[in-house]
Structures are given as structure tokens and as C-alpha cells.
Amino acid sequence: MKMSAESFEYAVVGGGIQGLSAAYELAKIGRSVVLLEERYLGSGSTGRGFGGIRTLHGDESYVRVAVKSMSMWRKLSQELRYNLMLRKAGYLFLLYTREEEERMEENIKMARRYGVKARFIDPSELNTPYLDLSEVAAVVEHPEALVALPFSVVWGYWRGISRLGGAVKTWEKVVDIEVDGGFKLKTTRGAYRADVVIIAAGSGSIELLKKLGVELPLAVVKKEAVVTESLKPFLKPLIVTPKIAVVQSARGEVLADYYAEDIPTTPEDLSATHYMASFVAKYLIKLIPKLALVNVIRQWAGHYVSTPDLKPAIGDVGENLWVSVGWRSGGFMMGPAVGKLLAESAVRGKLLSELESFSPYRFKR
Ligand SMILES: Cc1cc2nc3c(=O)[nH]c(=O)nc-3n(C[C@H](O)[C@H](O)[C@H](O)COP(=O)(O)OP(=O)(O)OC[C@H]3O[C@@H](n4cnc5c(N)ncnc54)[C@H](O)[C@@H]3O)c2cc1C
Known part of the structure; x- marks a missing residue:
């Protein structure tokens, strides 16, 4: 029996912060929207990140969006009616x-x-x-920098989308997207029709865009984190050094990470390695010597998705086809503002000026 496809105005692929914030903003302005996530919400880099939110960046277009995002972050717990565990860590x-x-x-x-x-x-x-x-x-x-708990943010957006009438489907991988007077998205569990598609699938975007014949220069870089036993709160700020970033979580664990640009990886590879654990631990102990007496209890890997100029690609890549991909650090902190600007751009059918310098068309010139 052939299953009929549910229809929506907008389909968003990817349940990380980029997809969730765009879907939330669409639902907020009354658009019918479905978000499709291959596994659980936050299972990509969003749930593997440290939740750091800052406005100081080296690129001016980044700073402009980060400042907008920061003002949204300050009101987001209230807006989503969810405790995002935000703290002004600096x-x-x-x-x-x-x-x-x-x-x-x-x-x-x-x-x-x-x-x-x-x-x-x-x-x-x-x-x-x-x-x-x-x-x-x-x-x-x-x-002024903040630290949030990434999973609280993910769940807050999920609640927000659901409350506003949007659909969130998890454990449903988009395996194909056909263009036929709109889009038909085939998933591992069914099919959906949508007038407009937004791809925000992190490292999974590479395969989807290839299927759609969209060429974007995206490469995957693995970023690994180590997590220590819980210690009483002693480390207020998030510390960034040229080698590692370090933060103490709400559970008291010290988290430290590094990315290995030169180690080959793939979108499927989320294995954490002994090599990186030793590398990060070495620099962590150098920075905070007393941690030499504390055990690492777990580690994980996530992805940066990289473009040649290290900036994300945000905008349209075809008629009614939009992307927010190519995120390295910053994909979390920029989430609220980019989701809003991208949703508004997709509704207008034109990329808003704030996002122009991130347009994927810069790679075509
Ligand atoms: C260790 C680490 C620390 C970090 N710390 C910070 C930080 O402090 N601050 C900050 O701003 N950023 C940080 N980052 C970066 C940040 O996590 C990412 O830039 C951001 O989460 C990217 O969000 P996203 O929504 O684009 O991608 P993701 O979170 O990866 O979401 C993409 C989603 O799409 C889903 N998907 C993939 N393919 C398909 C498909 N075919 N069908 C359906 N679903 C699909 C995936 O399962 C995934 O859930 C860190 C990253 C790491 C790894």
C-alpha cells in the first residue's frame, strides 16, 4: 500500500540548534512546519558542545549577528517558557x-x-x-558571555515548536529529496511534501546536498571533548586558549575540548580517540595543575563542518531550498538569531542583508 505524504509549507531537516531555531521561528509566525531529525534532538554537534555564547569574534558580520543573538538569548528562557540553565559565566x-x-x-x-x-x-x-x-x-x-546547557535549549525549542502547532519528528532520517513542483522528502519511516525546504543537518547535510545536485565546499573536522569527575564549582568563566577550551558544567565536571584539523574523518565518524584524550588532558593539566589528581570519566566527539573561509553557508541554494550549514564554533551561540533571520528570509524568498556575507553564492564567484 502506498502511504500518502503529509503536507507542510516548510520542512526543516536536522534537529540541532540551527534547525530547531528556524522551525520555531516559522511556527511563531504561523507557518506550517515539520522538523525531521534522524536520531534524537541534539544528537549532532549541538548536544556535544559546551554551550558557550559570546559576542567577541574576529569577523565583523559574525559580530553583528552574535550581538543580535545575545539579546535573544537573554530573553529566550522566558520566551520558550523553559529553563535553559543560562549563566553569566564570562x-x-x-x-x-x-x-x-x-x-x-x-x-x-x-x-x-x-x-x-x-x-x-x-x-x-x-x-x-x-x-x-x-x-x-x-x-x-x-x-557578558554566557554559558547554557545545550540539551535544555534543544528541549526548550522542541516545546516551543510543539506549543505553536509545528511538528517535530525524531528517529526519522531524510534519505531522499525529490523536486517536483515543491519537494517530496522520503524518510526512513514515510514521506512528506513541503513547498520550502531548509537543510540544517550538520555533517549530514553533505550527503543530502549532493543528492540534490548542490555543490558546496563542506568538509568535516572532528572535535573531541574530555569530561572529568565532578568537582565543587571553582571555574566560573569559560576559558579559551589557542590549544583547548575549558568550562565547568552545571554537574561540576570539567569539560575540555580540541579539534584536529589534520586528522581525516567522515560525517559518520563520531569515535572518540585515545590520542585526542591524551592531547587535551596534557594541556588541561598544564593549565589547571590540580586536575592531575582527577579522573577523566568519559569523552566524546562531535563535528565542525568547515568551508574554505571558515564561515557558515546560510541562504538559498536553489528555488525554495535553503541551508544553514558549515558551522564550526559559533553554531550554537548564533542559533537564535540565525534561525530567526533564516526563517524570515525563507518566508520573503530573499536573503536578509544581515546574512548576506554568509550567502552560499560566495563560493560560486
Ligand atoms: C566539543 C564541542 C564543543 C563546542 N562548543 C561550542 C560552544 O561552546 N559554543 C558554540 O556556539 N558552539 C560550540 N560548538 C559548535 C556547535 O556545537 C555547532 O556549531 C552547532 O551545534 C551546529 O549546530 P547544527 O544545528 O548546525 O548541527 P547539529 O547539531 O549537528 O545538528 C544537525 C542534526 O541533523 C541531523 N541529521 C543529519 N542528517 C540527517 C538526515 N539525513 N535526516 C534527518 N536528520 C539529519 C543530525 O542527527 C543532527 O541532530 C562545539 C562543538 C563541539 C563538537
Whole structure:
């Protein structure tokens, strides 16, 4: 028996923050929308990230969207009626060379034009006796930065979409998308029709776009995290060094991560390796020596999806076909604003100016 396909105006592929925020914004303006997720919500990089949210970036177009996202984050728990476990942790950037300092000076100067708060501070001002700063040349404090619990955000958006009448289907992989006067999406459990499709499937986007004949220069990079035993809260800021990023979770675990640009991987490869665990642990102990006495209890891997200019590709790639792909760091923190701007762009049929510098067409020139 042939199953009839449910019809929606919009189909969003991918239940990470990019897909969830776009689907939520569409439902919020009364559009009929279905979100299709291969596994569970947040099972991609979103649930494997650290939840850091900052506005200080090196790229001006990034800063503009990050500032918009930050103002949305501040109201998001209330809007979604869900506790996103947001805390004003702040970021500390530890710099080790003069070149890093100079680059950061430029970034801060540019970001300040958008109201971003960040400044160089004397390491002696820091109340962080647990940090070994002996080789650090300079420290930058970014006090307005937040840390959220990624899964709370995922569940908050899911609740929001459902409350607004949108459909969220999990354990349903999109295996094919046909273009026939609209789109027909075949999944592992059925089929859906949609007038407009948004692909936000993280590393899974590569295969889907290939099937649609869309060529985008996307490459997968593995990012691995280690997690320690729980310690009483001692590490307030999220710390970024050129080697690793470190944060203490709400459960007290210390999380540290690094990405290996040069180790080949595939969209299916989510294996955590001993090599990376030792690498991260070495730098973690150098930074916080007392952690030498603490065990790593688990580790995981996630993906960065990379483009040649290291910026995401957001926009249309064909008639009524939109993407938010190619996210490295920042895919989480930029989620609320990008979802809103992308949803509005898809409804208007034209990419909003705030997203223009992320347009996938830049790779066609
Ligand atoms: C260790 C680590 C730490 C990080 N820390 C931070 C941080 O502090 N701050 C920050 O902003 N960013 C951080 N990031 C980056 C951030 O997690 C990502 O940029 C962001 O989550 C990307 O979101 P996404 O929705 O594009 O992709 P994903 O979260 O990967 O979501 C894509 C979803 O699509 C689904 N999917 C794939 N193929 C299909 C298909 N065919 N059909 C249906 N569904 C499909 C997947 O199952 C997945 O759930 C970190 C990443 C890692 C790995």
C-alpha cells in the first residue's frame, strides 16, 4: 500500500540548534512546519558542545549577528517558557604570543563598535589561583558571555515548536529529496511534501546536498571533548586558549575540548580517540595543575563542518531550498538569531542583508 505524504509549507531537516531555531521561528509566525531529525534532538554537534555564547569574534558580520543573538538569548528562557540553565559565566581568552595579542586588539576594537564588552586585564586582577598563567602573555576578559546547557535549549525549542502547532519528528532520517513542483522528502519511516525546504543537518547535510545536485565546499573536522569527575564549582568563566577550551558544567565536571584539523574523518565518524584524550588532558593539566589528581570519566566527539573561509553557508541554494550549514564554533551561540533571520528570509524568498556575507553564492564567484 502506498502511504500518502503529509503536507507542510516548510520542512526543516536536522534537529540541532540551527534547525530547531528556524522551525520555531516559522511556527511563531504561523507557518506550517515539520522538523525531521534522524536520531534524537541534539544528537549532532549541538548536544556535544559546551554551550558557550559570546559576542567577541574576529569577523565583523559574525559580530553583528552574535550581538543580535545575545539579546535573544537573554530573553529566550522566558520566551520558550523553559529553563535553559543560562549563566553569566564570562569568557577568558589566554594569549601566549605577541601575534595573538595583536589580532585580539584588532578584534576588540572592531567588536566595541557594536557595543561588545571585552578588555585586556592584568593577570593579577584574576581571582583564579587554580590557573597556571606562567607562560601567558596576556588575558582578555569578555564578561557578558554566557554559558547554557545545550540539551535544555534543544528541549526548550522542541516545546516551543510543539506549543505553536509545528511538528517535530525524531528517529526519522531524510534519505531522499525529490523536486517536483515543491519537494517530496522520503524518510526512513514515510514521506512528506513541503513547498520550502531548509537543510540544517550538520555533517549530514553533505550527503543530502549532493543528492540534490548542490555543490558546496563542506568538509568535516572532528572535535573531541574530555569530561572529568565532578568537582565543587571553582571555574566560573569559560576559558579559551589557542590549544583547548575549558568550562565547568552545571554537574561540576570539567569539560575540555580540541579539534584536529589534520586528522581525516567522515560525517559518520563520531569515535572518540585515545590520542585526542591524551592531547587535551596534557594541556588541561598544564593549565589547571590540580586536575592531575582527577579522573577523566568519559569523552566524546562531535563535528565542525568547515568551508574554505571558515564561515557558515546560510541562504538559498536553489528555488525554495535553503541551508544553514558549515558551522564550526559559533553554531550554537548564533542559533537564535540565525534561525530567526533564516526563517524570515525563507518566508520573503530573499536573503536578509544581515546574512548576506554568509550567502552560499560566495563560493560560486
Ligand atoms: C566539543 C564541542 C564543543 C563546542 N562548543 C561550542 C560552544 O561552546 N559554543 C558554540 O556556539 N558552539 C560550540 N560548538 C559548535 C556547535 O556545537 C555547532 O556549531 C552547532 O551545534 C551546529 O549546530 P547544527 O544545528 O548546525 O548541527 P547539529 O547539531 O549537528 O545538528 C544537525 C542534526 O541533523 C541531523 N541529521 C543529519 N542528517 C540527517 C538526515 N539525513 N535526516 C534527518 N536528520 C539529519 C543530525 O542527527 C543532527 O541532530 C562545539 C562543538 C563541539 C563538537
